[in-house]
Amino acid sequence: MNYKMIGKILALILAACAVFMLPALFISMADAQTQAVQGFLFAFLVTGAVALVLWLFSRGATKDFFAGEGMVCVGLGWILMSLFGSLPFLISGEIPRFIDALFEIVSGFTTTGASILTDVEALSRGMLYWRSFSHWIGGMGVLVFVLAVAPVSPKNEGFTMHLLRAESPGPSVGKLVPRMRKTVLVLYLTYIVLTIVNFLFLLVDLSPFEALMTAFGTAGTGGFGIRNSSMMAYTPYTQVVTTVFMLLFSINFTCYYLLLLGRIKDVLKDEELRLFFAVVVASIALVTLDLCTSAPTLFSSFGENLRHASFQVSSFVSTTGFVSANYDLWPAFSKAILFFLMCMGACAGSTGGGFKAVRVLILIKVLFRNINQALHPKRVKVIRINGKAANEKLLSGTTAYLVLYLAVFLVSFFLISLDGESMMSNISSVMACLNNTGPGFEAVGAVSNYAGFSVLSKGVLIFDMLAGRLELFPILMLFRPASWRRD
Amino acid sequence: MKILIAGIGKVGETLAADLSADGNSVTLIDTESEILEAGIEAYDVMSVEGNCASMETLLEAGVETADLLIAATGKDEVNLLSCMTAHQLNSRIHTIVRLRNPEYLEQAYRMQESFGVSMVFNPEKQTAKEIERLLKFPGFLQRDSFFKGRVEIVECLIDKNSKLNGISLQGMNEIVKCRVLVCVVLREGEAIMPDGQFVLREGDKIFVTAPTEQLSLLLKNLGVVTRKNRRVMLAGGGTVAYYLAQELLKSHIDVQIVEQDEERCNWLSEFLPQASILQGNAAKQTLLESEGLSACDAFVTLTGTDERNMILSLYAQNRGVPQVITKVNRLEDSKILDTLALGSVVCPRSLSSEHIVRYVRGMRNQTGAAVAIHTLAEEQAEAMEFIVEEGTLHCGEPLRDIRLKKNTLLVSIAHGTGIEIPNGDSTFAVGDRVVVVVGRDSDALQLNDIFKY
Numbered sequence: 013m014n015y016k017m018i019g020k021i022l023a024l025i026l027a028a029c030a031v032f033m034l035p036a037l038f039i040s041m042a043d044a045q046t047q048a049v050q051g052f053l054f055a056f057l058v059t060g061a062v063a064l065v066l067w068l069f070s071r072g073a074t075k076d077f078f079a080g081e082g083m084v085c086v087g088l089g090w091i092l093m094s095l096f097g098s099l100p101f102l103i104s105g106e107i108p109r110f111i112d113a114l115f116e117i118v119s120g121f122t123t124t125g126a127s128i129l130t131d132v133e134a135l136s137r138g139m140l141y142w143r144s145f146s147h148w149i150g151g152m153g154v155l156v157f158v159l160a161v162a163p164v165s166p167k168n169e170g171f172t173m174h175l176l177r178a179e180s181p182g183p184s185v186g187k188l189v190p191r192m193r194k195t196v197l198v199l200y201l202t203y204i205v206l207t208i209v210n211f212l213f214l215l216v217d218l219s220p221f222e223a224l225m226t227a228f229g230t231a232g233t234g235g236f237g238i239r240n241s242s243m244m245a246y247t248p249y250t251q252v253v254t255t256v257f258m259l260l261f262s263i264n265f266t267c268y269y270l271l272l273l274g275r276i277k278d279v280l281k282d283e284e285l286r287l288f289f290a291v292v293v294a295s296i297a298l299v300t301l302d303l304c305t306s307a308p309t310l311f312s313s314f315g316e317n318l319r320h321a322s323f324q325v326s327s328f329v330s331t332t333g334f335v336s337a338n339y340d341l342w343p344a345f346s347k348a349i350l351f352f353l354m355c356m357g358a359c360a361g362s363t364g365g366g367f368k369a370v371r372v373l374i375l376i377k378v379l380f381r382n383i384n385q386a387l388h389p390k391r392v393k394v395i396r397i398n399g400k401a402a403n404e405k406l407l408s409g410t411t412a413y414l415v416l417y418l419a420v421f422l423v424s425f426f427l428i429s430l431d432g433e434s435m436m437s438n439i440s441s442v443m444a445c446l447n448n449t450g451p452g453f454e455a456v457g458a459v460s461n462y463a464g465f466s467v468l469s470k471g472v473l474i475f476d477m478l479a480g481r482l483e484l485f486p487i488l489m490l491f492r493p494a495s496w497r498r499d
Numbered sequence: 500m501k502i503l504i505a506g507i508g509k510v511g512e513t514l515a516a517d518l519s520a521d522g523n524s525v526t527l528i529d530t531e532s533e534i535l536e537a538g539i540e541a542y543d544v545m546s547v548e549g550n551c552a553s554m555e556t557l558l559e560a561g562v563e564t565a566d567l568l569i570a571a572t573g574k575d576e577v578n579l580l581s582c583m584t585a586h587q588l589n590s591r592i593h594t595i596v597r598l599r600n601p602e603y604l605e606q607a608y609r610m611q612e613s614f615g616v617s618m619v620f621n622p623e624k625q626t627a628k629e630i631e632r633l634l635k636f637p638g639f640l641q642r643d644s645f646f647k648g649r650v651e652i653v654e655c656l657i658d659k660n661s662k663l664n665g666i667s668l669q670g671m672n673e674i675v676k677c678r679v680l681v682c683v684v685l686r687e688g689e690a691i692m693p694d695g696q697f698v699l700r701e702g703d704k705i706f707v708t709a710p711t712e713q714l715s716l717l718l719k720n721l722g723v724v725t726r727k728n729r730r731v732m733l734a735g736g737g738t739v740a741y742y743l744a745q746e747l748l749k750s751h752i753d754v755q756i757v758e759q760d761e762e763r764c765n766w767l768s769e770f771l772p773q774a775s776i777l778q779g780n781a782a783k784q785t786l787l788e789s790e791g792l793s794a795c796d797a798f799v800t801l802t803g804t805d806e807r808n809m810i811l812s813l814y815a816q817n818r819g820v821p822q823v824i825t826k827v828n829r830l831e832d833s834k835i836l837d838t839l840a841l842g843s844v845v846c847p848r849s850l851s852s853e854h855i856v857r858y859v860r861g862m863r864n865q866t867g868a869a870v871a872i873h874t875l876a877e878e879q880a881e882a883m884e885f886i887v888e889e890g891t892l893h894c895g896e897p898l899r900d901i902r903l904k905k906n907t908l909l910v911s912i913a914h915g916t917g918i919e920i921p922n923g924d925s926t927f928a929v930g931d932r933v934v935v936v937v938g939r940d941s942d943a944l945q946l947n948d949i950f951k952y
Contacts, residue, residue, distance in 0.1 A: 079540075173539055190501075190524035190545040400548075403532055 013496065017077055018085050019070030021175070024158045025089040026063035029096055030056050032149055033142070036100070040138030048138040051104030059096040082174025084495055086155060087486035090478055093154060094118045097146060106139050111470050115462065118474045120146030121154075122481035123365060125235025125333040125450030126441075126473070128463045132240050137221065140238045144225040147234025150481065151261075151363035152203050153179040160196040178486050182360025182368055183410055188269050202268045203363070207231040210257045217250045226250075230257045233364040235333030235450040242335040242458075248319060251336050255319075255326045259292065262330035262358030283398050284359050284370040288329075291369070295325045295353060299346045306343035321346075328353040331365040333450025340457040347453060351440065354449045365448030365480055367417065374402065374410045416484050420476065421446060427472045431465055441465075445476040500524070500862065501565045505551030505581055506572030507534045509828060510597065510622060513852040514569060518859060519543050526560045552580040554588065562588050567862065569855060571597045579607070579614055586615025593617040593862065595855055599738060618858060622847040627742035629850055630824055633843050634728050634747070634797055636714060637822040640704065640843040643873040644711065645884045645934045646913045651711050652682065652875065652882055652934075654843075655721070657703045662721060669695040675720045678920045679709040682910045682936040683880045690879035692906050692938065706875050708910040708934065710918045728752055728796040728822065734781035734811050735802030736760075736767050739826065739847070743799070744774050755790060757781040781811060788818075797822040805829055812841045849874065870932075880938055882910070885946040887931045892950050899923035902951040906938030909949075 033056045040048035094117050101113035112128045119126045120143050129135070135143075149157070155175050172192045177185045187195040207227050214223035225238050237243060243251060267279045279285065299321040303310060311317050323336040328350045339350060357366010377395045385391055394401045424442045431438075433455045440452030441462070451458055462473065479487040489495050502518055504511050505528040515538055519525045525544040528551040529535050535546035549556030551570065562568065568585045570578035575598050582594040595618045598607055607619050632642055641654035657663050662674050668681055684691045685704040691697070699705065709717055731747055733740045736758030744754045744767075754774040758764050764778045779786045781802060792798065798815040800808035805827050812825040823842030836844055857871050871884040887894065893901045898909060898921055911934040912919045912927050919925055927933055935949055 172543065187539070187545045190519075190526050190543070192543050194524070 013084065014074060014076050014081050016070040016073035018081060018088070019066050020073050021085045021155070021158070022089055022092060023063045023066035023070060025093055025154055026059050026066065026096060028154055028158050028161075029093050030059040030063060032145065033059070033100065036138045036142040036145065039141050040136060043137050045104075045136045045138060047104040047106070048100070048136045051100040051102070051106070052138060052142075054103050055096065055099035058099060062096070077174060079174050079177075080489070080495065082178045083486040083489045085175060086178035086482060087478075087490045089155060090121065090482060090486075091490075094121055094474075094478070097121065097142075100142055101139065104136075104139065106135055111467050112463075115470050115474055116143065117146060118477050119445075119450070120144075120234065120236060121150035122448050122477040123147050123150050123232040123234040123331070123363060124445055124448040124477045124481075125229070126445055126456070126477070127236065127450075127461050128465075128470070130461060130463050132238060140225060141221075143236050144228040144234070144238070147232030147236055148207065148228040149232075151232030151234065152200060155179045156196050156199065160193060160200055179482065180361065181365070181481075181483055182264075183371060183374070183406060183413070185361070188266060198269055199265055202265050203231065206257075206260060206268075210253070213253045213257075214250060217247050226254065227257075229334065230254055230332065231261055231363065233258065233261050233330045233332045233358065233362070233448075235327070237334065243323075244336055244338075246336075251319060251323050254334060255323045258326045258330040258332045258334070262362045262364035263288070264359040264361035266361055281398065284373055287373050288359050288369045291353070291356065292325060292329055295329070295349050296322045299325060299342075299349055302343050302346045302349075306345070307341075310341065311337075324350060325353060328449060329356065329358065329364075329366075331357050331447050331449040333444070335451060335458045338458045340453060340459070351443070351453070354440075354443055354447050354452075357447050357449075367414075367447070370397075371410050371413065373397070374407060375414060378407055378411065413484070416488075417446075420479055420484060424472050424476050428465075428469050431469050433464075441473065442476060445473045446480040448477060448480050500567060500859065501561065502526070502567045502569065502859070503528060503557075503560050503562060503565050503585075505529070505568065505570045506578070506597075507531075507538055508571065508573060509848040510851045511569075511571045512538065513848045514571070514855060515542050515544055517852050517856045521856065521859070523859065526565075528556060528560050550577075552577045552584060554584055557581070557585055557588060562592065565589065565592055567593045567595065567859065569595045569597075575600050575603050579603075579616075582615050583613075595620060595858065597621065597851075599623055601738070601741070618855075620851055620854060622851040623738040624742050625850045625854060626739045626826065626845055626847040627746060629845055630739075630743055630799055630826075631746045633824055633845070634731065634752075634799075634822070636718065637728060637797065639714075639718075641875075643875070643882060645871060645873075645882070645911065646918065646932055649711055649913065649918055650708065650911045650934065651714065652706050652708050652873070652910070652936075653714065653717075654704055654706050654875075657699050657701055657705060659701050661701075663699050663705075664701050665698065667696055667698045668693055671699075675717055677709070677713045677716050677720070679707050679713070679717060680908075680910050680920050681705050681707055682882070682908050683876045685876045685879070690876040690938065692880075692908060692936070704876070706880075706936075708920060710920070730791075730795050731755070731797045731799065732787075732790070732792060732795045733757070734787075734798070734800045734808075736763050736776070737801055737803060740799075740801045741767065741771065743801075744771050748773050755795075757786065757790070782807060784814065787814075792820065793818050795820055797824065799824045799826070801826050803828075809836075809839060809841060813839060816840045816842065875936070880936055882934055882936045884932060884934050887927050887929055887933060887946065889929055891927075891929070891946050894928055895926050897923060898925050903949055904937075904951055907949045908936045910934050910936050 033052055037052035037056060040052055097117040098113040101107035101116060102110060107113040107116055115128050156179060159172050188198050189195050210230055211223055211227040214226050229236050270279050300318050303317045303321055320337045324339050327334045355367055356372055357368055358364025360368045360370045381393050381395060421442055425438055428438045428442055436453050437455035441456040444450055444452035456462055501524045503526050504514055507527050507529045515525055515527055519542045527535055527538045527544055527546040530550060532548050535548055538544060539546050547556060547560040562585050570581040572578055578596045582596045585592055585594055594616050596616050598604055598619050598621055607616060639653040639655060643652045663671060681693060683706040684693050730753040732755045734757050736756045740756055744756060747754050756767060756774055757777045757779060759780050761778055764776050768776045777790055798820045800811045802808055808825050812823050815823045825841040825844050827844055827846050853873060860870055870886060873882045875882055909921055912921050912925060913932040
């Protein structure tokens with residue numbers, strides 16, 4: 013392991029983290045919230061100082077940097093960032109317990125949106141900003157941001173590929189343009205522009221602050237709101253706008269780049285996108301139908317059924333976790349669909365979480381091939397994704413990912429069960445954290461939160477959120493002793 | 500600049516490294532996904548999998564907006580088709596094509612226009628040229644030329660009997676009696692940028708900057724016998740051997756080629772009637788001896804296997820052949836090369852890559868990048884040629900007042916037609932050309948990057 017290089021990159025991550033705290037600090041100053049100002053100022057200074065020390069320690073790093081280093085960097089980077097990011101909550105005393113503060117900020121950075129707060133509205137505006145902003149930062153990834161602005165020499169930047177791969181979601185991460193810095197800039201610009209458009213749409217009905225917070229929550233597909241009732245109290249217009257933007261942010265960002273280049277055909281032919289939208293449309297139709305027939309008393313009109321069905325479908329499939337109506341009261345079939353959507357999640361290369369539509373696509377194809385091969389053992393079949401042959405490493409890697417995903421789920425589920433909540437609460441809370449959705453069902457449902465869990469359970473869920481956001485390997489790598497061997 | 504490299508073999512990979520480090524946007528094209536994978540993990544580049552001669556692949560790689568296509572696959576026909584296709588899709592594009600079959604060379608030059616080819620490169624031919632250059636001055640292990648051939652950096656080995664053994668660099672000028680400058684010393688595999696007090700000793704390899712016209716004087720004063728090569732033996736009869744023999748025969752040097760394959764021997768004999776072609780295994784020492792290895796002036800190993808070339812060279816050195824040249828394809832980076840007495844080492848892929856990098860820098864020269872770049876001392880140092888421009892700092896100031904970065908030397912200045920090996924009083928002005936030697940870890944891309952402030 014190249015510790016110095018890892019140290020250097022961690023220093024950059026922390027420096028970025030410190031800078032990101034500044035807007036919240038200014039807001040707290042403007043509001044004259046002494047507690048919050050103290051919290052942010054202290055956190056800013058500590059984070060900055062640690063970054064500086066790390067940077068000095070890592071001077072003269074060599075450039076030997078491989079996949080393993082990339083993963084360790086990303087895993088450690090996110091953990092450090094979360095630890096330092098929790099400081100403002102802790103020091104200001106607005107979230108007095110360490111585990112709660114950590115849970116809240118991890119939930120923010122991983123764009124989960126699961127909260128331990130019973131009264132969100134009691135927080136100061138600076139804290140609300142920091143919570144929502146953490147979604148926006150975590151959505152695209154901090155390292156990706158660091159890659160775009162970091163002062164790295166132009167020679168031998170091949171290693172940055174390992175960082176992009178480890179942090180970005182999806183089984184096959186590639187570049188849009190040859191230069192890493194440019195690729196990252198394109199991604200971030202797309203992200204910023206979409207966020208601004210979303211913000212402008214929201215301004216119609218909301219105050220600027222509220223619109224910005226909602227835009228952050230939507231863009232990162234996070235789900236932190238600034239009201240206790242999430243989005244239930246918002247106007248139908250705001251809900252519809254959010255529905256659309258949640259979907260837009262769960263599309264692979266490469267599609268937007270291709271659209272800009274005028275390659276609309278390629279976008280329309282994208283198999284993952286087709287699968288994603290097919291699932292979304294079918295789900296909306298089924299949930300609406302189910303609501304109309306099985307629970308006709310819940311909402312007054314078909315339009316309202318459709319609106320809430322689309323909102324909730326969009327919220328779950330994008331793994332945002334906003335709530336427009338208490339879906340816990342909905343019929344079982346609708347809840348089953350929402351649960352499925354939560355597991356599948358968004359497209360690779362988006363800000364959304366979950367298992368990723370493209371992996372579902374690959375697994376379906378592998379499954380069909382294997383059934384076919386059982387009947388015709390000699391048959392040779394190459395699996396094609398978007399017209400290109402997928403190599404066997406990708407296919408076996410995806411199956412392995414599924415197994416690992418289930419293993420993490422099961423172990424977490426057992427540990428959470430010690431708390432004695434209902435079966436569905438336990439399953440859905442683990443799934444909601446592992447897929448970075450946020451709210452689950454029953455005890456962690458639409459109108460509840462995670463405050464009731466024990467310290468152990470919160471720790472497990474924090475692990476799940478990080479593992480889910482970074483797609484398991486970077487976090488699991490840290491528990492592998494060989495990763496730390498000096499060689 | 501946006502550059503596509505098709506065919507990621509030895510040359511392609513070196514190019515990917517050099518061109519991306521130079522700040523270009525590089526896209527690799529190859530049919531093997533594993534090779535591409537290794538490429539994007541090592542360099543800041545993008546990759547496209549597919550056949551580089553097919554329109555679809557080229558379009559996917561963005562040929563329409565690219566500035567340059569380098570077709571470097573192992574197949575000449577594919578390379579040519581790739582260039583033609585690219586040229587049809589984008590008439591502005593420059594194309595560099597690799598051609599190794601001598602039968603195509605003529606038509607490639609004559610039909611350059613219709614093939615859409617801007618430059619042909621041929622690693623084998625370049626290697627042959629380089630070896631020929633080395634054979635002309637037997638005292639030097641490596642020669643790199645600058646200012647269009649008016650200044651060279653030559654590599655010499657200090658052996659036990661050398662006049663320079665145990666001499667400090669300050670004392671050196673009295674011995675060589677001409678103005679030269681030692682820019683790098685390679686001692687035990689490590690490159691050192693020496694100062695005046697540095698004392699040379701046996702086993703050092705020194706890199707000396709000198710005007711080309713003084714090279715023979717330098718050799719003479721160094722005590723190296725300036726004899727002409729009259730008889731050269733080549734081990735291996737591949738394409739390089741063919742080109743090299745052709746050139747050597749033109750300057751009336753006797754050429755013996757040892758080649759194992761009988762059919763190849765017939766071919767060589769047909770196309771090189773004046774050379775003596777020997778059929779047999781070059782690794783058989785009795786064969787080499789019976790054909791008079793010890794009496795040869797020079798021995799060049801050109802077989803397809805690096806290891807075999809190295810063994811043969813060691814043997815020839817051991818037999819006391821005055822000049823030995825070893826061709827190495829893959830093992831160039833290996834530290835072991837330095838520890839062995841292999842004579843001059845020539846690496847086709849680096850030669851081609853340097854040549855192409857120079858072309859690319861020429862294409863975008865307005866940016867102030869180096870116009871030529873040569874690697875020295877086992878790639879531990881680089882010699883770069885720059886043009887002094889309006890924006891260059893410290894114009895007209897004497898060198899002793901200018902602070903350069905660590906491991907950086909200004910080794911030569913060309914004012915118009917005059918060549919200067921600089922000392923503390925030297926200055927440079929706009930329009931001059933300068934050669935700068937920097938250590939490997941330097942990130943200098945422009946002339947101003949070498950100054951401390």
